[in-house]
Amino acid sequence: MEMAIEIRNLTKNYGKKRALSDVNLTIEKGMFGLLGPNGAGKTTLMKILTTLVKKTEGEVKVCGVPVENSGKIRNMTGYLPQDFSMYGNMSAYEALDYLAVLSGMNGAERKTKVPQMLEKVNLQEKRKVKVRAMSGGMKRRLGIAQALIHDPKVLIVDEPTAGLDPEERVRFRNLLCETAKDRIVLLSTHIVGDIEATCENIAILNQGEICFHGRVAELLSLVEGKVYSVEVPVTELEK
Numbered sequence: 001m002e003m004a005i006e007i008r009n010l011t012k013n014y015g016k017k018r019a020l021s022d023v024n025l026t027i028e029k030g031m032f033g034l035l036g037p038n039g040a041g042k043t044t045l046m047k048i049l050t051t052l053v054k055k056t057e058g059e060v061k062v063c064g065v066p067v068e069n070s071g072k073i074r075n076m077t078g079y080l081p082q083d084f085s086m087y088g089n090m091s092a093y094e095a096l097d098y099l100a101v102l103s104g105m106n107g108a109e110r111k112t113k114v115p116q117m118l119e120k121v122n123l124q125e126k127r128k129v130k131v132r133a134m135s136g137g138m139k140r141r142l143g144i145a146q147a148l149i150h151d152p153k154v155l156i157v158d159e160p161t162a163g164l165d166p167e168e169r170v171r172f173r174n175l176l177c178e179t180a181k182d183r184i185v186l187l188s189t190h191i192v193g194d195i196e197a198t199c200e201n202i203a204i205l206n207q208g209e210i211c212f213h214g215r216v217a218e219l220l221s222l223v224e225g226k227v228y229s230v231e232v233p234v235t236e237l238e239k
Contacts, residue, residue, distance in 0.1 A: 049062060079156045
């Protein structure tokens with residue numbers, strides 16, 4: 001199976017508002033960073049890739065499968081939305097087991113897979129903790145576990161470290177890097193440090209258009225000599 005996401009001339013309109021305009025991207029195996037300010041169109045692009053939103057124009061293929069084939073796309077894709085949440089009265093184990101049922105896994109598979117995934121995301125010792133009692137980092141780790149439970153070829157994560165403390169951010173980034181060794185991982189964020197620490201290849205989206213696509217080193221070379229720092233007294237800060 002082809003391990004790449006191919007996006008050609010993708011446009012998405014919401015009524016008269018254009019959220020994406022003529023987007024062209026190729027995303028291959030490993031970590032790929034999608035960077036841009038809030039409102040740039042990152043979440044819209046991810047929802048199109050996960051078949052949650054229909055495109056207006058263009059062609060999108062995930063591992064060779066057209067995005068119109070929603071059944072196949074969902075079987076091969078794991079998605080962690082920015083606002084992931086679960087029933088608060090469920091424990092970590094119950095929540096993941098329930099989501100595994102929704103993924104089509106039978107009882108025998110779940111009995112093996114659920115503990116394995118909790119261990120992978122460092123939640124096995126917290127398996128009895130209720131979702132409502134979890135920290136932001138724990139909920140994010142549960143979210144990545146549900147996205148990986150059916151062993152997808154493609155993992156799409158939207159603003160995964162927003163609101164996390166520095167230690168949880170580092171732990172989460174390491175987990176994503178480990179996950180990307182044998183699949184496509186698309187990381188969307190407006191936090192530059194997350195991209196710098198995890199991705200070699202990136203795209204920058206602004207107002208629905210791709211304004212850069214390449215390696216991090218190439219982007220840095222474009223701004224060489226154009227970025228500087230200076231120390232000034234507080235009294236002169238406004239100037």
